[in-house]
Amino acid sequence: MVTAAGGIEGIVGVLNSGSNVARENAAAALFTLSGPPDNKLRVKDAGAVPGLVTLLRTGSLRGKKDAALALFNLSLEDSCIGEIIDAGRRARAVGGCCDRTRRRAWRTR
Secondary structure (H helix, E strand, O other): OOOOOOHHHHHHHHHHHOOHHHHHHHHHHHHHHOOOHHHHHHHHHOOHHHHHHHHHHHOOHHHHHHHHHHHHHHHOOHHHHHHHHHHHHHHHHHHHHHHHHHHHHHHOO
16 A cells, blocks of 8 residues: 555655654664565665665664665565665765764864
8 A cells, every 4th residue: 555655755755854763763664665575676766775774874773773674675686686785885985984084083183
């Protein structure tokens, strides 16, 4: 029902721009929705992967758990694996850049 009504896109919107609690709830919903094989591509095509990777890196313990489980569900679909890897690389590159900037700023104090 949720997938037929275009609800996945709304959930992804919350994942990308909601409060911390809302993002956690969105990841939990995407974990559930990404279980059935028919939904895996719908979740990926809605743009959920980058938001899930971001939450996995920066979220609370609960958010990280739900993001990891959703990404695991998606990884069971071969066509999702490349996007998950690419999103992880982008997040790591940006995070590494920010980490170096923070370290430099801290050393100059």
